[in-house]
Amino acid sequence: NGSKTFITNGVSSDFIIAAVKTDPSAKRRGISLLIIDRxxxxxxxxxxxxxxxxxxDTGEIAFDQVKVPVKNLLGEENMGFFYIMQHFVSERLSLAVGAVASSAYALELSLQYMGERSAFGRTLNKFQVLRHRVAQMAAEIEMNRAFVYSLYQRYQAGEYIVKEASMAKLLATQLADRVMTQCLQMFGGYGFMEDYPLARMxxxxxxxxxxxxxxxxxxxxIAKALIDQVRYAPPKSEQET
Ligand SMILES: Cc1cc2nc3c(=O)[nH]c(=O)nc-3n(C[C@H](O)[C@H](O)[C@H](O)COP(=O)(O)OP(=O)(O)OC[C@H]3O[C@@H](n4cnc5c(N)ncnc54)[C@H](O)[C@@H]3O)c2cc1C
Structure with a gap:
């Protein structure tokens, strides 16, 4: 029994992996992952x-006396919390790489538009204030790209980069927010129109x-790692904990 708001593909999915309490008294050591038929x-x-x-789609899912076969347990019982923590590294890295890629695409679209649109007898790409703005964005995108790529290499090499993945997501998604705002501005009124991609981006x-x-x-x-000396470590199996 229970409910969860904000589930990506919660309506259109064929099955759901739910983190459920299998030992409520054990708190984070009492959560398991179950595969539940839609x-x-x-x-x-x-x-x-x-x-x-x-x-x-994003859905709100409700469970009312839902019965799940024991064979639908994913991984070890009561290890669900640790599996989710581990998954967050790849989720945050993929959100960071998506933020960098969409920022780069928005800049590319803007550069193209700036070369086509004329105002006051000049194309937009001749206005110094706008040139500097794209230069700043390009520099920040490249910095973020290099950081995210380096983290993917470390992740693939097996490092448990919780702190670094959090840093990458923090900076890259903030960057994407700024880039979309500034690139939309480059398009003037058309930036606000759904006919152009910037509105959706x-x-x-x-x-x-x-x-x-x-x-x-x-x-x-990040602060817990820096200030409280929290050492994020990969999950151990139930036998090892
Ligand atoms: C489109 C969409 C898809 C999603 N898909 C999924 C999904 O598939 N699966 C899933 O599990 N979740 C999903 N989510 C949920 C998403 O991860 C949460 O919305 C997000 O983590 C924020 O949690 P919350 O909404 O409960 O905000 P809250 O926790 O209520 O936070 C509200 C505000 O308070 C701030 N805040 C909270 N705690 C602290 C703190 N300790 N210190 C400082 N500030 C704090 C937050 O940063 C935020 O600004 C989705 C959400 C959206 C919008």
């Missing part, structure tokens, strides 16, 4: 109306600082 009796989902990311970028853990939570994870 058509299970008692499972319902409501589609939510949202600002952006409309290519996927502007809306979509806003999720970056919320989904997969907010920017404030990213700062919290």
């Amino acid at each position: 058509d299970s009796p008692g499972l319902s989902a409501t589609k939510l109306n949202k600002l952006g990311w409309r290519a996927s 502007f809306r979509d970028a806003r999720l970056g600082q919320i989904g997969g853990g907010t920017s404030e939570i990213m700062c919290e994870i």
